[in-house]
Amino acid sequence: MSSCKDRAVITLTTDFGLADDYAGTLKGAILCHCRQAAIIDLTHAIPPQDIAAAATSIGHSFRFFPNGSVHLVIVDPGVGSQRRILALKAADHLFIAPDNGVLTPFLTEARFQEAFQVNNRELFPGTVSTTFHGRDIMAPIAARLACGMDISLAGPELSRQECLQISLPAARVSAEGIIGEVVHIDHFGNLRTSITARDLAALPAGAGLSISLRGRAIATVSTTYSDAAPGALIALIDSREHLEIALVCGNAALVLGCRLGDRISVTTWKCKKNQTASHRNR
Helix, strand or coil: CCCHHHCCEEEEEECCCCCCCHHHHHHHHHHCCCCCCEEEEEECCCCCCCHHHHHHHHHHHHHHCCCCCEEEEECCCCCCCCCCEEEEEECCEEEEEECCCCCHHHCCCCCEEEEEECCCHHHCCCCCCCCCHHHHHHHHHHHHHHCCCCHHHHCCEECHHHCCCCCCCCCEEECCEEEEEEEEECCCCCEEEEEEHHHHHCCCCCEEEEEEECCEEECCEECCHHHCCCCCEEEEECCCCEEEEEECCCCHHHHHCCCCCCEEEEEEEECHHHHHHHHHCC
């Protein structure tokens, strides 16, 4: 028996939710081929058919798992069509997903290692549903990879350029400030934006900030949720190094009536102290 240290890891990222049996039967299909796998529910709450949200989620989260982990990503509005299924190796991790752009974060030159089209029918069950390739094709392949199968057995090799990539939300930075959007609303109602800590660092040093969202303005970036009193609207850098808007001890999305895609802006202004100093130096 494998030790805990050597146990195969498979993560699941889907838009299945938990009200139906889809996530459960996915795990069953994995265990039929790799009973010792440690199956981790990364999330089953990706918004339905939101390929970009799934790409962003797995693109950040994979790094917190050991090298060699297998990541099964199923957000698949094209299931049953002619779209391909990919088995991809990147950054010393393995990924199984539809070829619809959900693996975009791993198709950079720095991360990409190799990719294969999953079409080796000898690895599939006798009957394959046209509406649940996640269970009947992707799960068995992920399980076999976790239990040691060489990725090249999945099917013919593909170049990085042959794999579909999509545009992911990114902020627009200029000398006047930054324009971004809300890209995720978590269980607490916190609003993750497309603006990153790196984007903020590109603004002029010493400038004051005004962060505007849904008609509300925030004048500073806090360090923790406890920097302000309950009920205060704050901005801070979240665990993914993105600008987040939160309501201390409350739900910012609910209070602001905010939705995915809402615009957020950061503008800069010269601090009065700097203006005074400049005037004295004339």
